Amino acid sequence: MYDDLSIEHFMKGLIKRNPHETEFHQAVREVAESVIPYIIENPRYRQAGIIQRMTEPDRTIIFRVVWEDDEGNIRVNRGFRVQFNNSIGPYKGGLRFDPSVTLSVLKFLAFEQTFKNSLTGLPIGSGKGGSDFNPKGKSDQEVMRFCQSFMTELFHHIGPHTDIPAGDIGVGNREISYMFGQYKRLAHEFTGVLTGKSLEYGGSHIRSEATGYGNAYFMQEMLKHHNESMEGKVCAVSGAGNVALHCARKINALGGKVVTLSDSSGFIYDPEGINEEKLDYVTELKTVKRGRISEYADRYDCDYYPDKRPWSVDCDLAFPCATQNELDVKDAKALIKNGCMAISEGANMPTTVDAMHRLQDAGVIFGPGKAANAGGVAISGLEMSQNSMRLSWSAEEVENRLKIIMRDIHDKCVEHGRDGDRVDYVKGANIAGFIKVADAMLAYGVS
Numbered sequence: 022m023y024d025d026l027s028i029e030h031f032m033k034g035l036i037k038r039n040p041h042e043t044e045f046h047q048a049v050r051e052v053a054e055s056v057i058p059y060i061i062e063n064p065r066y067r068q069a070g071i072i073q074r075m076t077e078p079d080r081t082i083i084f085r086v087v088w089e090d091d092e093g094n095i096r097v098n099r100g101f102r103v104q105f106n107n108s109i110g111p112y113k114g115g116l117r118f119d120p121s122v123t124l125s126v127l128k129f130l131a132f133e134q135t136f137k138n139s140l141t142g143l144p145i146g147s148g149k150g151g152s153d154f155n156p157k158g159k160s161d162q163e164v165m166r167f168c169q170s171f172m173t174e175l176f177h178h179i180g181p182h183t184d185i186p187a188g189d190i191g192v193g194n195r196e197i198s199y200m201f202g203q204y205k206r207l208a209h210e211f212t213g214v215l216t217g218k219s220l221e222y223g224g225s226h227i228r229s230e231a232t233g234y235g236n237a238y239f240m241q242e243m244l245k246h247h248n249e250s251m252e253g254k255v256c257a258v259s260g261a262g263n264v265a266l267h268c269a270r271k272i273n274a275l276g277g278k279v280v281t282l283s284d285s286s287g288f289i290y291d292p293e294g295i296n297e298e299k300l301d302y303v304t305e306l307k308t309v310k311r312g313r314i315s316e317y318a319d320r321y322d323c324d325y326y327p328d329k330r331p332w333s334v335d336c337d338l339a340f341p342c343a344t345q346n347e348l349d350v351k352d353a354k355a356l357i358k359n360g361c362m363a364i365s366e367g368a369n370m371p372t373t374v375d376a377m378h379r380l381q382d383a384g385v386i387f388g389p390g391k392a393a394n395a396g397g398v399a400i401s402g403l404e405m406s407q408n409s410m411r412l413s414w415s416a417e418e419v420e421n422r423l424k425i426i427m428r429d430i431h432d433k434c435v436e437h438g439r440d441g442d443r444v445d446y447v448k449g450a451n452i453a454g455f456i457k458v459a460d461a462m463l464a465y466g467v468s
């Protein structure tokens with residue numbers, strides 16, 4: 022059985038079983054490139070069919086979400102929850118509300134989550150969910166009605182020991198609050214079933230900051246390992262959401278200079294640096310006014326590039342923090358040409374596989390999202406711990422734990438990704454994440 026375990030043969034079978042799911046194929050290929058050679062060296066995983074089992078979700082739940090808009094029209098969306106793997110803990114991963122959401126996108130995200138959650142060292146399995154609902158342009162009342170309807174079905178499939186969702190693109194504190202309120206009503210109990218909650222009702226300090234802060238800390242660890250630091254480095258950041266803005270704040274705190282931000286309409290380039298006061302403005306613009314990043318250029322008199330991504334500007338460090346496949350080979354070539362020395366992915370799979378190879382071949386230090394953005398889910402794990410203990414740690418305590426977790430993830434990547442003088446962080450993250458889940462699956466026997 023599994024005589025031919027070449028990457029191409031394995032991928033051919035996966036594509037046949039999951040036709041048209043291009044994002045899922047991409048995420049699996051990136052893992053297979055490092056994990057399959059490791060499995061060949063460790064036959065116990067091969068005989069037990071671990072990689073075949075690990076690429077098949079435990080289950081996927083797809084449901085209708087009906088809600089009423091402000092004009093009284095009945096609207097229908099599709100809801101999903103992909104419960105991928107609960108070998109090392111209950112399913113855990115965010116919910117995404119965006120018109121681009123498909124089963125393929127959520128399967129890629131849930132699959133990535135398996136390795137990421139394992140890397141945190143915490144007892145959390147993997148899942149992801151969401152809907153093709155677009156919160157942009159909707160009133161708070163419409164978003165509330167959608168979230169309540171979505172949770173009315175999702176309620177049946179989640180629980181504090183079963184599956185604990187959180188936020189992702191289009192799902193911030195407002196949406197988590199509406200969904201938590203609805204769950205509480207339906208379950209008739211107050212329990213830590215979602216993370217990313219507000220502090221007043223069971224949230225953890227630093228959860229909203231954690232993904233972006235963690236990404237900056239991960240970059241700092243990679244630079245330190247290469248006898249470098251963040252001090253004075255010019256940084257290109259994409260996105261203007263939760264991850265991008267907190268990443269930008271921590272880059273500033275660590276001595277870097279952020280010169281770009283973006284949204285799905287274009288990017289701004291501010292060579293003077295996007296300082297704390299400017300970041301406060303963008304936070305208000307994006308989370309309260311729900312405006313466009315182009316408004317920044319009018320306010321601070323800098324350049325705005327519609328329909329473009331920020332990878333063509335001169336920078337030492339790059340932090341893709343918006344969405345998947347936002348950095349392709351053309352962008353990679355521009356970054357290499359302009360002297361970029363390191364990339365740390367705040368978003369999930371923002372770099373295409375070809376672009377990633379191109380950057381690594383050129384010697385650019387490359388921190389993959391499943392390691393670099395694991396700080397968010399790690400603090401979600403700590404929110405679960407605090408909820409279980411019915412207590413709340415200080416911001417300082419949580420941030421100290423975040424720093425330690427990011428340093429430990431970095432060290433695991435080095436341990437498993439060392440390649441002569443260089444570190445292949447992609448290989449290191451994939452193998453380190455794989456081992457813990459694979460060993461748990463072996464222990465359970467055939468299931």
Ligand SMILES: NC(=O)C1=CN([C@@H]2O[C@H](COP(=O)(O)OP(=O)(O)OC[C@H]3O[C@@H](n4cnc5c(N)ncnc54)[C@H](OP(=O)(O)O)[C@@H]3O)[C@@H](O)[C@H]2O)C=CC1
Pocket residue numbers: 188189190191192193232260261262263264265283284285286342343344345347367368369394395397398
């Ligand atoms: N939130 C979290 O804790 C975690 C998030 N991540 C990942 O980080 C990334 C960002 O998430 P988050 O900050 O939470 O989401 P937000 O919704 O807060 O922000 C997303 C940002 O990305 C931009 N964006 C969305 N789609 C596109 C697109 N197709 N092209 C260009 N820009 C786009 C949005 O612009 P616009 O305003 O125009 O929509 C917005 O600026 C995602 O990949 C997510 O999976 C990873 C780990 C944890």
Ligand SMILES: O=C(O)CCC(=O)C(=O)O
Pocket residue numbers: 113114115116137185186187188189216369394395397398399401
């Ligand atoms: O905090 C969580 O549970 C999930 C975070 C997330 O969706 C991610 O890591 O991509």
